[in-house]
Amino acid sequence: MTLTVDIDQQLGGFRLCSAFTSEGGLTALFGRSGAGKTSIVKAIAGLMRVGRGRIVLDGRVLVDTARGIFVPPHRREVGYVFQDARLFPHLTVRGNLLFGRWFGRRSGPDQQVDRVVDLLGLGALLERRPAGLSGGERQRVAIGRALLSRPRILLMDEPLAAIDEGRKGEILPFIERLRDEIGLPIVYVSHSIPEVVRLANTIAIVSDGAVQAYGPATEILGRPDLFPLVGRYEAGSVLVGRVLGHDEAEQLTRLQVRGGDLLVARFDAPVGSSVRVHIRARDVILATERPSHISTLNILTGVISGIAEAEGPAVEVAVDCSGERLLARITRRSLRLLDLAPGRPVFAVMKSVAVGRRDLGVAPPES
Numbered sequence: 001m002t003l004t005v006d007i008d009q010q011l012g013g014f015r016l017c018s019a020f021t022s023e024g025g026l027t028a029l030f031g032r033s034g035a036g037k038t039s040i041v042k043a044i045a046g047l048m049r050v051g052r053g054r055i056v057l058d059g060r061v062l063v064d065t066a067r068g069i070f071v072p073p074h075r076r077e078v079g080y081v082f083q084d085a086r087l088f089p090h091l092t093v094r095g096n097l098l099f100g101r102w103f104g105r106r107s108g109p110d111q112q113v114d115r116v117v118d119l120l121g122l123g124a125l126l127e128r129r130p131a132g133l134s135g136g137e138r139q140r141v142a143i144g145r146a147l148l149s150r151p152r153i154l155l156m157d158e159p160l161a162a163i164d165e166g167r168k169g170e171i172l173p174f175i176e177r178l179r180d181e182i183g184l185p186i187v188y189v190s191h192s193i194p195e196v197v198r199l200a201n202t203i204a205i206v207s208d209g210a211v212q213a214y215g216p217a218t219e220i221l222g223r224p225d226l227f228p229l230v231g232r233y234e235a236g237s238v239l240v241g242r243v244l245g246h247d248e249a250e251q252l253t254r255l256q257v258r259g260g261d262l263l264v265a266r267f268d269a270p271v272g273s274s275v276r277v278h279i280r281a282r283d284v285i286l287a288t289e290r291p292s293h294i295s296t297l298n299i300l301t302g303v304i305s306g307i308a309e310a311e312g313p314a315v316e317v318a319v320d321c322s323g324e325r326l327l328a329r330i331t332r333r334s335l336r337l338l339d340l341a342p343g344r345p346v347f348a349v350m351k352s353v354a355v356g357r358r359d360l361g362v363a364p365p366e367s
């Protein structure tokens with residue numbers, strides 16, 4: 001699946017001029033409020049016309065202003081999940097799901113309903129009405145309804161925005177399953193780094209109506225030049241690790257990454273499976289000798305591959321850990337006192353408690 005978007009539209013005083021390509025999986029449109037993410041999704045869905053542009057999904061031209069092509073929304077075969085679930089209050093969960101199925105142009109067999117119910121864990125909810133469901137349950141029904149219209153692409157516009165922080169973790173695994181088990185391309189709007197870190201194969205960074213950069217998630221998130229757009233607090237690197245084991249008593253999971261082993265907060269993933277771990281640059285300390293007698297459990301080895309200016313007293317130091325890039329934010333003063341420079345071997349130190357449940361996710365298959 002390939003999605004190509006290249007659009008230009010004036011919206012009052014705001015100019016949307018965005019281009020990106022996605023090769024399937026989950027593509028996150030990440031950016032601050034008002035950056036233009038929803039407008040891009042609306043253009044893909046056909047809910048907004050553009051003055052100039054071209055949108056092609058898997059070889060099918062949905063929009064081409066130069067050739068006068070505009071496929072109407074109901075012919076695009078897109079599923080749309082909004083911030084609020086927008087369920088029919090008078091219908092049960094089953095009724096809402098079946099509505100999606102009848103609404104779709106390519107109505108599927110009954111097994112399709114069973115599969116979606118199973119995938120989204122909706123079995124126990126089928127006879128209930130939306131008013132009695134939690135926000136997360138309602139969103140799962142909305143996703144199921146969208147899936148049953150058998151779309152060629154699923155557009156999700158901040159689907160977790162209306163769900164409280166604690167409950168978000170209940171719905172993220174279902175979105176991971178959509179990404180990995182159904183193989184349906186997803187465009188996912190978010191302004192939350194933890195969500196994007198967990199879910200995205202591809203990230204397009206949207207700012208001031210334009211896509212400033214796009215590419216594989218691990219690469220885009222690790223680029224210090226994009227940190228001002230990502231937000232320096234959350235900025236860092238994404239490593240891919242293999243689960244070596246769990247310590248139930250101490251509530252820790254041991255991961256093997258390229259630079260060594262990491263102990264992180266207990267994460268429910270099978271031993272041997274691949275997970276993504278987000279490590280904020282601000283949580284990494286560098287040392288030129290292996291530290292001993294400290295409480296930190298995580299020490300990775302690597303070689304400094306680059307140093308970039310950050311704001312104020314800080315610099316971002318990139319450490320090559322056997323081919324994986326880890327970023328550390330340290331003071332310029334420490335850089336000078338430790339005489340750190342590209343090519344110098346270092347030990348990267350981080351606290352296990354700095355890597356919490358929200359920083360861990362199932363790695364997409366090709367990570």
Ligand SMILES: Nc1ncnc2c1ncn2[C@@H]1O[C@H](COP(=O)(O)OP(=O)(O)OP(=O)(O)O)[C@@H](O)[C@H]1O
Binds near residue numbers: 012014032035037
């Ligand atoms: N029909 C319109 N007329 C005028 N301005 C518009 C219109 N639609 C969107 N805008 C403006 O375009 C900008 C981008 O809006 P958009 O909703 O796409 O941003 P967003 O990144 O999705 O933001 P949020 O995360 O807050 O939803 C905003 O400044 C918005 O006010």
